[in-house]
Every structure is written in structure tokens, then in C-alpha cells.
Amino acid sequence: MKAILLAGGKGTRLRPLTLHTPKPIVPVFGRAFLNYQIDLVRQVREIDEVVLSLNYQPRRIEEVFGDGRDLGIKISYVVEPSPLGTGGAIKYATGTYSDTIVVFNGDVMTQIDLGEVIRLHRERKAKATIVLTPVDNPSAYGLVESDADGNVRRFLEKPKPEEITCDTINAGVYVLEPETFDRIPRDTASSIERSFFPSLVDRNETFIAYVYRGYWIDIGTPEKYAQVHRDIMDRRFLAEPFGGSPRGTRHLGADVRVEDSAVIEGPCFIDDGTVIKAGARVLPYSVIGKNSVVEEDATIDGSIIWPNGRISRDAVVRGSMLGRHCHVGRNVVIEGGVVLGDKSAVTDFSRLKASL
Ligand code: GDD
Ligand code: MG
Numbered sequence: 643m644k645a646i647l648l649a650g651g652k653g654t655r656l657r658p659l660t661l662h663t664p665k666p667i668v669p670v671f672g673r674a675f676l677n678y679q680i681d682l683v684r685q686v687r688e689i690d691e692v693v694l695s696l697n698y699q700p701r702r703i704e705e706v707f708g709d710g711r712d713l714g715i716k717i718s719y720v721v722e723p724s725p726l727g728t729g730g731a732i733k734y735a736t737g738t739y740s741d742t743i744v745v746f747n748g749d750v751m752t753q754i755d756l757g758e759v760i761r762l763h764r765e766r767k768a769k770a771t772i773v774l775t776p777v778d779n780p781s782a783y784g785l786v787e788s789d790a791d792g793n794v795r796r797f798l799e800k801p802k803p804e805e806i807t808c809d810t811i812n813a814g815v816y817v818l819e820p821e822t823f824d825r826i827p828r829d830t831a832s833s834i835e836r837s838f839f840p841s842l843v844d845r846n847e848t849f850i851a852y853v854y855r856g857y858w859i860d861i862g863t864p865e866k867y868a869q870v871h872r873d874i875m876d877r878r879f880l881a882e883p884f885g886g887s888p889r890g891t892r893h894l895g896a897d898v899r900v901e902d903s904a905v906i907e908g909p910c911f912i913d914d915g916t917v918i919k920a921g922a923r924v925l926p927y928s929v930i931g932k933n934s935v936v937e938e939d940a941t942i943d944g945s946i947i948w949p950n951g952r953i954s955r956d957a958v959v960r961g962s963m964l965g966r967h968c969h970v971g972r973n974v975v976i977e978g979g980v981v982l983g984d985k986s987a988v989t990d991f992s993r994l995k996a997s998l
Pocket of ligand 1: 649651652665696697722724726727748749750784799811814835860862
């Protein structure tokens with residue numbers, strides 16, 4: 643069985659971080675995000691191939707995963723000539739497939755038992771099975787109503803506040819029968835959420851909901867991307883590298899150098915080759931990428947810093963995110979949800995605060 647990961651979006655809500663790093667490979671504790679999905683998919687023995695459906699910066703993604711040999715599963719790539727939307731992308735990637743497929747939105751992190759979903763799909767002889775999850779505010783998602791027998795009754799993408807009738811949304815994980823794809827137009831942009839799923843409801847097809855109440859998050863905004871790090875550090879979501887370690891663990895990679903009198907408070911993650919100089923403080927919920935330098939008496943607090951950062955003396959970075967190769971000058975204060983793109987340089991004594 644093939645699993646198709648939809649990973650062609652531009653990641654606009656995660657800009658500027660996604661200008662040079664497409665969303666499927668933004669780092670989460672030094673690992674490209676899609677690794678977490680591939681880990682999940684690999685748990686289902688029947689799935690023997692992962693197809694990455696790409697459009698935006700495909701080469702960068704291919705460079706990370708190659709043919710999958712290192713991950714122990716075959717990985718192949720389908721690159722659309724132009725963005726075809728979620729429906730068009732599935733149609734384009736599946737070509738002449740006839741076997742049941744699993745589809746994932748390439749930006750969701752979850753611990754769902756995929757094998758169970760496939761079993762339900764088969765048991766109910768469904769044409770489509772969709773995973774639902776409850777959220778507080780469905781307006782940023784696809785609202786899905788289902789009945790007591792688990793049949794999907796309504797699919798409404800990005801509902802207006804007055805249209806919200808329940809709390810279950812599309813979790814972006816599907817099991818689908820390609821025989822139904824004749825209703826997705828070929829080589830034209832289309833949305834599986836706005837046309838294909840509603841059409842299954844309209845035609846009374848066997849369209850089943852699987853409600854999942856465990857961990858689920860879409861990492862598509864800076865707040866959610868930061869949240870997933872906290873959740874892994876808090877072990878609300880058991881995943882590498884905090885899954886097997888006690889609460890409050892400080893994860894220090896290879897060749898990390900911490901000078902005397904520097905303070906490191908867990909939970910936190912400092913990746914390979916990073917140097918924390920004398921008197922510097924790395925406070926809880928900080929994530930510092932490879933080969934960075936935190937200079938004397940600087941403070942990193944609850945922030946995510948991508949590789950090759952330099953935080954100069956006496957600077958403070960609090961509750962913020964910095965892309966690769968950022969240079970923060972002396973005595974700078976960055977706080978309150980600032981997001982800086984790759985190679986940003988902040989002049990000594992500057993003060994940046996997001997007005998969120
Ligand atoms: N190949 C390809 N081509 N992939 C695409 C394209 C495209 O044109 N457009 C989007 N994608 C991929 C994105 O990379 C992402 O992984 C996935 O499809 C979903 O797109 P998003 O842009 O992240 O959609 P969303 O988060 O607003 O809404 C979707 O996900 C929600 C759950 O997180 C919908 O499926 C909602 O119904 C759902 O609730
Ligand atoms: Mg999304």
C-alpha cells in the first residue's frame with residue numbers, strides 16, 4: 643500500500659521561516675518535520691512506499707529524504723508542474739492506481755493508530771475514511787459532521803463562526819479508494835476539501851469518520867510550530883528526542899560546549915556543535931540549532947533558534963523564533979513572539995517586540 647504525503651504547499655503562514663525551507667522540512671529538534679510522519683507511516687507493515695507530492699521547492703525536500711534507504715522505507719516523489727491544490731495533487735500523484743491509499747496532509751503531527759483506521763475502512767467497505775479530531779475553534783479547518791454510525795454527513799471547509807455546528811474537524815488523514823477519483827478533474831487545480839469530500843456526501847457514498855481524541859496539531863502557523871516543540875518537551879506528545887527521557891531533560895547534542903558559569907535549565911535542546919559561553923543562560927523551552935554560538939551573559943528563554951545562529955553578549959531572546967544564520971548583536975532584546983527570517987542581522991542595542 644502507498645501513503646501519499648501532500649507536501650506541496652507554500653507554507654505562507656509560516657513565513658519568513660518557509661522562504662528558504664519548505665514547511666515539510668522545517669526542523670523540529672534538528673529533524674525535518676516529515677520524518678515524524680514517515681515514522682508513523684512506517685509502523686503500518688502494509689505500507690511499503692511513501693509518495694511525496696511536491697510543488698514548492700521540491701529539490702530541497704528530495705535532498706533531505708533521498709530514496710528513503712536510510713529511513714527503511716521506499717520514498718518516491720511526484721512534482722506537479724504547477725500547484726494543483728489538494729485534490730489535483732492527489733489525482734496527479736495517483737495516476738492509474740487502483741489499490742486503497744493512505745493520504746496525509748504533510749503538516750500534521752499526531753500519534754494516531756493508522757492500522758486501526760485502515761481496518762475500519764475495510765470493515766465498513768468505505769469509499770473514503772477520514773480522521774476527525776475535536777478542536778476548540780474549527781474555523782481554521784474543515785468542519786466535519788458525522789452521525790452516530792460514523793457516517794460523514796457534512797463537510798464544510800473553513801466555516802464562518804455562524805456555520806459551526808460541532809467541534810470535530812478534518813485531521814488531514816484519509817484512507818481512499820482511487821475508483822472515486824474520476825470526479826476529480828485532471829491537471830486542474832481543485833480542493834479535496836471543497837469539492838471531492840462534499841461530493842461524496844451529496845452522492846451518499848460510504849464515507850466514514852474515525853474520531854481520534856489523542857494528540858494532534860497542524861504546524862502551519864508560528865504559534866503552532868512553537869507549540870509542537872513545547873508539547874514534545876512536556877511529553878504531551880511522545881517523540882524523539884524527548885520521548886524516552888524524564889521531564890525537564892536537557893538534551894545536548896554531540897560536541898556541545900558549555901563554558902563554566904553558563905546556566906542550562908531543562909527542558910531544552912541544544913544541537914551538535916553549539917557553544918554556550920560563560921555566564922550565558924539557556925532557560926526552559928529553548929531549542930538551539932546546530933553550530934550556534936550564545937555569547938557571554940546572553941539569555942535564550944523559550945525560543946527556537948535555527949542552526950548557525952549567533953547571539954552576542956548580553957542579548958536576550960525570549961519567546962521568539964529565529965531562522966538560520968541569524969546574527970543578534972550585543973545587548974539586543976528580542977521578545978514576545980518575534981519571528982526573524984534566515985540571515986537576519988540585528989544591530990547592537992536594538993529592541994524588537996512583536997505586537998501580537
Ligand atoms: N502537492 C500539493 N499541491 N500539496 C499541497 C497543495 C498543492 O497545490 N496545496 C496544499 N498542499 C499541501 C500542504 O503542503 C499541506 O501539507 C496540505 O496540503 C494541507 O494544506 P494547508 O494549506 O496546510 O491546508 P490547511 O491547514 O489550511 O487545511 C487543511 O488541513 C486541515 C488540518 O490541518 C484542510 O485539509 C482542512 O480541512 C484540515 O482541517
Ligand atoms: Mg495545514
